[in-house]
Amino acid sequence: MPTLGIDLGGTFARAAVVDEQGRIVAASKIPLAERSPVAVVEAIAHAAKVAVETAGAPVHSCGVGAAGQIHGESGVLAVAPNLGWRNVPLGDMLKTRLGFSVRVVNDLSAAAWGELNAGAGRGAHDMYTVFVGSGVGSAIIANGKLVNGGGGVAGELGHIKVVPNGRRCGCGELGCLEAYVGGHNLIAQTRELLATGRSAVLTELTGGDPARVTPVTLEHAAEQGDAEAREIYERASLMLAIAVANQVTVLNPARLILGGGVLAHCPGIRRRVLEGVQAFASNTSREGLLITDAELGDDSGLIGAALLA
DSSP states (O other): OOEEEEEEOSSEEEEEEEOTTSOEEEEEEEEOSOOSHHHHHHHHHHHHHHHHHHHTOOOOEEEEEESSEEETTTTEEEEETTTTEEEEOHHHHHHHHHSSEEEEEEHHHHHHHHHHHHSTTTTOSSEEEEEESSSEEEEEEETTEEOOOTTSOTTOGGGSBSSTTOSBOTTSOBSBTHHHHSHHHHHHHHHHHHHHTOOHHHHHHHTTOGGGOOHHHHHHHHHTTOHHHHHHHHHHHHHHHHHHHHHHHHHOOSEEEEESHHHHHOHHHHHHHHHHHHHHSOTGGGTTOEEEEOSSGGGHHHHHHHHHO
16 A cells, blocks of 8 residues: 655655555655744645645555654654754644654655665665765664664764864754764855855855855865865865764674765765775675665655655
């Protein structure tokens, strides 16, 4: 029987009806005009209605992948930085609104489950997935099962601490990996450098317009020899490479799946992650390790959330 998958981001809610093989039957996408919990639930409900009506097939369960930290199986978003939420009972709210069972998981858990069942993870039983986009997320599959941890927040690679009392992260804490490597924070650091007026390369690349800054801008400035841009870029790349390599050593996955916009559009950062795994992960943990790119693109979370439901 088909199930409903929801991908909840900071600006859009996407819904899809997905069959048992992980194929999308119908999908819809709704912008989040407001970010209050009530408004977001209504946007999700509207997206779900469109997807279900287009599919022409009834659904009786729903999975939601949301960027944030989830309290175990409760469906409560403890922290959702992109939405500015704290302790929102999204699962219960959606169950009441939609009228059927709802399971809420971290967006990377959903993406990893999608890749495991219908994408680059097919055939793997022990898998580690890392996405670097606006933030940094990861998920662990062990013995074919999603690892949630005692409190439901296992695999939060973006929130390991890399600099004591360092930059403030969107989660509210200091010194997180995401505060240095996530796309939003790469942009913030690059804009800070642009504002100093010390980077002629950045000024030329952007015309002095902060709105034109992207992680790709930073990579280009670093490659063109701007010393301060290169410092930001190399620090972020090294932090990410060591963090991923350490997880390979700890988890010993058979497959490492890489995805997200930053890794897709900044080949230099992706290359440094691959080099870092070779340089820093233990020799035995790398034996038999297959590193591959995610296959399902933006649909991985939708498919995974539906299959988890």
